[in-house]
Amino acid sequence: MTQYAYFNGSIVPMAEANVSIACNTLHYGTGCFGGLRGYWNEEKETLYTFRLVEHYKRFLNSAKLLMCNFDYTPEELRDITLELLAREGWRENVYIRPLAYKDDGIYRVWLHDGNDKVAIFSQPVSSYLGEKMLNVCVSSWRRVDDTAIPARGKISGAYVNSALIKSDAVLSGYDEAVVLNQDGHVSEGSAANFMMVRDGVLITPPITSNLLEGITRRSILHLAQAELDLEVQEREIDRTELYIAEEAFFCGTGAQVSPIGSIDHRTVGDGKLGPVTEQIRDLYFDVVYGRNEKYLHWLSPVPQLEVA
Secondary structure: OOOEEEEOOEEEEHHHOOOOOOOHHHHHOOOEEOOEEEEEEOOOOEEEEEOHHHHHHHHHHHHHHOOOOOOOOHHHHHHHHHHHHHHHOOOOOEEEEEEEEEOOOOOOOOOOOOOEEEEEEEEEOOOOOOOOOEEEEEEEEEOOOOOOOOOOOOEHHHHHHHHHHHHHHHHOOOOEEEEEOOOOOEEEEOOOEEEEEEOOEEEEOOOOOOOOOOHHHHHHHHHHHHOOOOOEEEOOOOHHHHHOOOEEEEEEOOOEEEEEEEEOOEEOOOOOOOHHHHHHHHHHHHHHOOOOHHHHHHEEEOOOOOOO
16 A cells, blocks of 8 residues: 655655645646556566656656646656655555646636646556457547647646546447547547557557657657667558558557557457567566666666665
């Protein structure tokens, strides 16, 4: 169970990390958050956190979109997170949630001159989408447009869009959904980036398709090119391309690498884990668990506190 949180500038017991029901962000979604992971390597008895600085750069950029005024650097937030995780003493995989919020009352529907604060906590986590091949639909909801709410920021209020998409998919008998943007091209999943394979080429929508600029997405594109010698294309994807893809998967901090078995009742490939997806998944897990020496620079090990 989570014991600590970073709250109001210091690490405190989790029970003390509370905000008022009058909190502006609770009412209007005027906050942003991040999703980070730590992976427990049993052999090395080390908890490795994945690309903390890159995640916190995006987190601070999201906050900037909301006119938050912070003096934090990504490196400072990394160090706070490592200390927080060391206090917890986790010996299992964990999810890390930083949150930027406006700790004002409800009578202000604007962003500037807010009482901006940061909180961080962690908790144990299993697989977000599970290990099975996913049964997916194309959502009737469209991805929120960047001209309405910034798509490249993890804006709290924007995730109502994700919740509508996810619930409709699950209640209709699917595991997940692919979401189209306002132009009718593929954007992403409810809360994960999307990739597919056609003619051996790894294809993913461009960052201008109203999608989150995922750290996992960026990492996989690099690994696919640099380590697996795959051809990679970032381009618009039409809906009907989904139906004739050889392989498809979601990726992200939560989803990790989650293969798709069918889309709109059409089998993807042979409905089983494809060779490209398998290569990417296995390499990704080797990296995040600290089993690939070449990419240890992407990881920050959590220090172990000495027990008095």
